[in-house]
Amino acid sequence: MTSTMLELLQKYSVPGPRYTSYPTAPYFHTGFGEADWAEALATPAPDRGLSLYAHIPFCDSLCYYCGCNMVATRDYSKTQPYLVALEQEMARAAQLVDPKRVARQLHWGGGTPTYLNPDDIRRLMAMMRKYFTLADDAEVSCEVDPRELTYEHLAALRETGFNRLSFGVQDMDPDVQQAVNRIQSEFLIQQVLDWSRELGFSSINLDLIVGLPKQTVESFKRTLDRVAVWAPDRLAVFAYAHVPWMKKHQNLIQEADLPDSATRLALQEAVNESLGAAGYVNIGLDHFARPEDELVRAQQNKTLWRNFQGYTTHKNCDILAFGASSISQTADVYMQNEKSLKRYQDRVAATGFPVERGLKLTRDDQIQREAITRVMCDLELDFAAFGSEWGVSFTDYFADALTDLRPLAEDGLVRIEAGKISVTQTGRLFLRNIGMCFDRYLKQSASDKPRYSRTA
Numbered sequence: 001m002t003s004t005m006l007e008l009l010q011k012y013s014v015p016g017p018r019y020t021s022y023p024t025a026p027y028f029h030t031g032f033g034e035a036d037w038a039e040a041l042a043t044p045a046p047d048r049g050l051s052l053y054a055h056i057p058f059c060d061s062l063c064y065y066c067g068c069n070m071v072a073t074r075d076y077s078k079t080q081p082y083l084v085a086l087e088q089e090m091a092r093a094a095q096l097v098d099p100k101r102v103a104r105q106l107h108w109g110g111g112t113p114t115y116l117n118p119d120d121i122r123r124l125m126a127m128m129r130k131y132f133t134l135a136d137d138a139e140v141s142c143e144v145d146p147r148e149l150t151y152e153h154l155a156a157l158r159e160t161g162f163n164r165l166s167f168g169v170q171d172m173d174p175d176v177q178q179a180v181n182r183i184q185s186e187f188l189i190q191q192v193l194d195w196s197r198e199l200g201f202s203s204i205n206l207d208l209i210v211g212l213p214k215q216t217v218e219s220f221k222r223t224l225d226r227v228a229v230w231a232p233d234r235l236a237v238f239a240y241a242h243v244p245w246m247k248k249h250q251n252l253i254q255e256a257d258l259p260d261s262a263t264r265l266a267l268q269e270a271v272n273e274s275l276g277a278a279g280y281v282n283i284g285l286d287h288f289a290r291p292e293d294e295l296v297r298a299q300q301n302k303t304l305w306r307n308f309q310g311y312t313t314h315k316n317c318d319i320l321a322f323g324a325s326s327i328s329q330t331a332d333v334y335m336q337n338e339k340s341l342k343r344y345q346d347r348v349a350a351t352g353f354p355v356e357r358g359l360k361l362t363r364d365d366q367i368q369r370e371a372i373t374r375v376m377c378d379l380e381l382d383f384a385a386f387g388s389e390w391g392v393s394f395t396d397y398f399a400d401a402l403t404d405l406r407p408l409a410e411d412g413l414v415r416i417e418a419g420k421i422s423v424t425q426t427g428r429l430f431l432r433n434i435g436m437c438f439d440r441y442l443k444q445s446a447s448d449k450p451r452y453s454r455t456a
C-alpha cells in the first residue's frame with residue numbers, strides 16, 4: 001500500500017452519489033404524480049424492451065448494515081395482502097403498456113424474495129407472466145438469503161423460469177457476522193451453491209461488503225479465499241455505506257468497530273488482488289465477472305449501462321418496478337413507489353398507482369446522465385462521438401466539468417487528452433468523484449444538497 005494512495009483516499013473521501021440514477025433519488029419530487037406516471041407508461045416505445053422488478057420487503061431478521069427498504073417480521077400472514085397489492089399494481093400498469101413490448105429481464109429483490117414460501121413464489125411468478133410477456137431468453141434473476149432457504153425454494157424458482165441467482169455472502173468471519181447480526185456458516189453457503197448448480201441455474205452472483213465492523217484485511221482474505229473456491233460467475237463487492245441519519249438501525253453498529261481509511265483501502269486492494277488472481281475482471285465501480293461474461297463484453301463494446309440494480313447489459317429497457325419503495329424508469333422518467341408498506345397497499349387499493357414521487361428528465365439531465373454513465377461504465381469518453389450523438393460541443397457544454405476534472409487529472413485519477421477523457425487504474429477507485437464533476441445538481445447551493453454516503 002502506498003502512502004500516496006492513502007492520501008488520495010483521504011482527500012477524495014467526501015459524501016457523494018453512487019449514480020444508480022441521474023438526477024439522483026433525493027431530487028425526485030412529489031409534484032410528479034399518478035397522471036404523470038400513467039402518461040409515461042402509455043408513451044409508445046416500440047424499440048425499448050421491458051425489465052420487470054418485484055420488491056419483496058420482508059426479512060426474517062435485521063442485518064445491522066442494511067440499506068434496503070425492508071420489514072423484519074416473523075408474521076408470514078403479512079405477505080398475503082402484499083401479494084394482492086402487487087397483482088393489482090401490475091394489472092393497472094399492464095392496462096397502459098403496449099402488450100407487444102416484451103420483457104428481456106425480470107428481477108426480484110428485497111428485502112428477501114425467498115421469504116416467500118415455494119407456493120407463493122409460484123403464485124407471484126404466475127402473476128407476472130399473466131400481465132407481461134417474458135422473452136424465452138430473458139435473464140430471470142432473484143436475490144437470495146442463504147439463511148432459512150430450503151431446496152424447495154430453489155426448486156420453485158427454477159421451475160418458474162429463474163435462471164440466475166444472487167446470494168448475500170458479505171463476510172464469512174464469525175466476529176464480523178456477529179457485529180452485523182448476520183450469521184451464516186460456510187457449510188450453509190456451500191449447500192445452497194451445490195443445490196443451485198444441481199438445479200441448473202446458469203449464473204450465480206455473490207455479494208460481498210467491504211467496510212463492515214470488525215473487518216480486518218487478514219480475516220477478509222480468508223473470505224476471499226473461500227469465494228475463489230466457490231467460483232461464482234459474478235461478484236458484487238459493495239462499499240458499506242454508513243448512513244445512520246437515514247437508516248436508524250445502523251446505530252446498532254459501533255462506529256469504533258468500523259475499519260479506518262487505511263484498512264478500507266487495504267481491503268479494497270485485497271479484493272482487487274485476490275479476485276484478479278482468481279481470473280475475474282473488474283467492471284467499473286463494484287462488479288467483477290469472468291472474462292467471457294456478457295458484462296465484460298458489454299464494457300468492451302461500450303454498451304454497459306448503470307441503473308438501480310447496478311451494472312446491466314440492458315440499456316434500452318424500461319424498468320417497471322412493482323412493490324413498496326421500488327423505482328421504475330423509462331427513457332425520460334423516474335418514479336418511486338410509496339415506501340411504507342401500509343401506504344403502498346392503501347394507494348394500490350385506491351387507484352392502482354402507489355406513486356410517491358418522481359421526476360421527468362430534461363434534455364440537459366439526459367445529456368449529463370449520459371456523460372456520467374459513459375465514464376462509470378466505459379471508463380472513457382470521446383468528446384466528438386458524444387457531441388455528435390447529443391448535438392452539442394462537448395468542450396463548451398461541459399466546460400465547468402472539465403475545469404473540475406483538472407485537479408483529479410493532476411492527482412492521476414483521469415487523463416484529459418485531445419478529445420478524450422479516460423479513467424486511470426488509480427481512478428477506478430474514485431469513479432463516484434469523477435462522476436460528480438458532471439453533476440450539475442451538486443453544484444447548486446450547499447444548503448439544498450442532500451446527504452450522501454462517503455465516496456471512498
Ligand code: SF4
Nearest residue numbers: 059062063066068111
Ligand atoms: S436480508 Fe438483506 S434486506 Fe434483509 S435485513 Fe439483511 S441486508 Fe437487509
